[in-house]
Amino acid sequence: MKEISIGKLAYSKLFLHLxxxxxxxxxxxxxxxxxxxxxxxxxxxxxxxHSSFTLAPAFEIALSQIDSYCQQNGLxxxxxxxxxxxxxxxxxxxxxxxxxxxxxxxxxxxxxxxVDNSKINPSNREPCFNVYSFGDDQKLKKFPGNLNLxxxxxxxxxxxxxxxxxxxxxxxxxxxxxxxxxxxxxKLNENISAVESLSAx
Amino acid sequence: xxxxxxxxxxSALEIYESILEEDETNAHVLKRRLVCLKAQNRIxxxxxxxxxxxxxxxxxxxxxxxxxxxxxxxxxFAKAAFCLEExxxxxxxxHVYQQRYADIKYTQGQFDLAKTYYLYSLKLNxxxxxxxxxxxxxxxxxxxxxxxxxxxxxxKLNLWAREQIEKKYNDVxxxxxxxxxxxxxxxxxxxxxxxx
Numbered sequence: 001m002k003e004i005s006i007g008k009l010a011y012s013k014l015f016l017h018l019x020x021x022x023x024x025x026x027x028x029x030x031x032x033x034x035x036x037x038x039x040x041x042x043x044x045x046x047x048x049x050h051s052s053f054t055l056a057p058a059f060e061i062a063l064s065q066i067d068s069y070c071q072q073n074g075l076x077x078x079x080x081x082x083x084x085x086x087x088x089x090x091x092x093x094x095x096x097x098x099x100x101x102x103x104x105x106x107x108x109x110x111x112x113x114x115v116d117n118s119k120i121n122p123s124n125r126e127p128c129f130n131v132y133s134f135g136d137d138q139k140l141k142k143f144p145g146n147l148n149l150x151x152x153x154x155x156x157x158x159x160x161x162x163x164x165x166x167x168x169x170x171x172x173x174x175x176x177x178x179x180x181x182x183x184x185x186x187k188l189n190e191n192i193s194a195v196e197s198l199s200a201x
Numbered sequence: 202x203x204x205x206x207x208x209x210x211x212s213a214l215e216i217y218e219s220i221l222e223e224d225e226t227n228a229h230v231l232k233r234r235l236v237c238l239k240a241q242n243r244i245x246x247x248x249x250x251x252x253x254x255x256x257x258x259x260x261x262x263x264x265x266x267x268x269x270x271x272x273x274x275x276x277x278f279a280k281a282a283f284c285l286e287e288x289x290x291x292x293x294x295x296h297v298y299q300q301r302y303a304d305i306k307y308t309q310g311q312f313d314l315a316k317t318y319y320l321y322s323l324k325l326n327x328x329x330x331x332x333x334x335x336x337x338x339x340x341x342x343x344x345x346x347x348x349x350x351x352x353x354x355x356x357k358l359n360l361w362a363r364e365q366i367e368k369k370y371n372d373v374x375x376x377x378x379x380x381x382x383x384x385x386x387x388x389x390x391x392x393x394x395x396x397x
Contacts, residue, residue, distance in 0.1 A: 051270070052273060054274065054278075054308065055305065057304050057307050057308075057334060057335045058331060061386065064385070064389065065386060068386065086239075086240070087240075089242060094276060095276065176330050176334070179372075179373050
């Protein structure tokens with residue numbers, strides 16, 4: 001049975017992406033270090049789009065560049081997250097299914113994290129998403145294994161929200177509108193590490 | 202609207218219906234009624250009602266955009282393309298609509314048409330990065346022989362798009378890793394004998 005854990009950086013960036021576009025759907029790719037055992041740890045995430053998710057060209061460009069970024073940093077694409085704009089939608093839809101299939105074709109693991117909008121409150125102390133993966137019947141099912149979060153993740157997210165850092169995150173849509181905006185969010189990564197050390201007890 | 206905020210859509214809809222009985226063409230109320238449907242995730246009803254609304258208010262470009270987005274979410278590309286065609290008829294000089302139409306055509310696999318519309322979009326705004334990338338993708342996917350005029354045109358366009366994109370990244374002083382990512386993308390998408 002696989003175990004999934006998600007690092008502070010990945011969770012915080014996911015959170016900030018959702019905070020930046022609360023009225024829209026958002027999605028992004030999750031990256032992890034390749035591991036030989038059956039556990040997966042998401043160490044980073046790349047926010048992708050907040051509009052027009054089903055259009056191929058931007059997606060192909062994004063995945064290509066992320067692939068190359070992964071090779072530079074020894075990571076693999078291991079899943080994606082999606083947040084619906086409708087409060088009540090929590091199951092993956094056709095688009096999520098197709099994307100999960102596509103990612104699985106190109107790698108071994110493919111997890112689909114669907115954000116549950118009722119749990120995004122910063123004072124919440126449980127993960128704000130549900131994890132889905134492919135079962136034996138090729139359908140997306142809720143992942144039965146354990147989900148661990150790095151310690152201090154929720155506190156970091158709260159602090160980032162208080163300081164309005166969500167305006168700093170750039171997704172691929174922002175990058176395509178203005179090439180200066182870095183979808184890798186390297187500066188933000190440093191910021192988040194700085195906040196981590198402040199909120200460490 | 203207060204009922205909407207409380208998610209009591211039934212009461213909200215009753216109030217809107219009573220207002221519409223007095224005035225059938227109250228656009229504001231018609232839109233609020235549509236939004237109630239969307240919030241309840243009744244997509245089929247939403248699409249049907251939005252189509253009815255657009256028969257009354259054909260010039261409402263935001264509504265056309267909304268319908269287009271809804272069709273895209275349902276992956277109904279043909280109907281989404283139709284919505285954008287209406288928008289392009291209304292605003293032929295808007296490079297964003299041309300580029301988005303090209304995106305839909307690309308997703309449907311109609312690379313020829315996609316290329317044409319990316320070129321229109323770039324004629325209107327040569328700085329549209331999505332169109333530049335789109336042009337790169339379509340010319341790479343249109344695998345015509347190099348010897349025909351069309352083939353050599355594709356190669357020239359591909360090269361031009363690549364140069365424009367490189368120039369953009371260099372203009373903003375992107376760091377080496379990002380440029381490397383972009384270059385590896387180019388290697389994958391370049392056509393012609395002289396691949397770097």
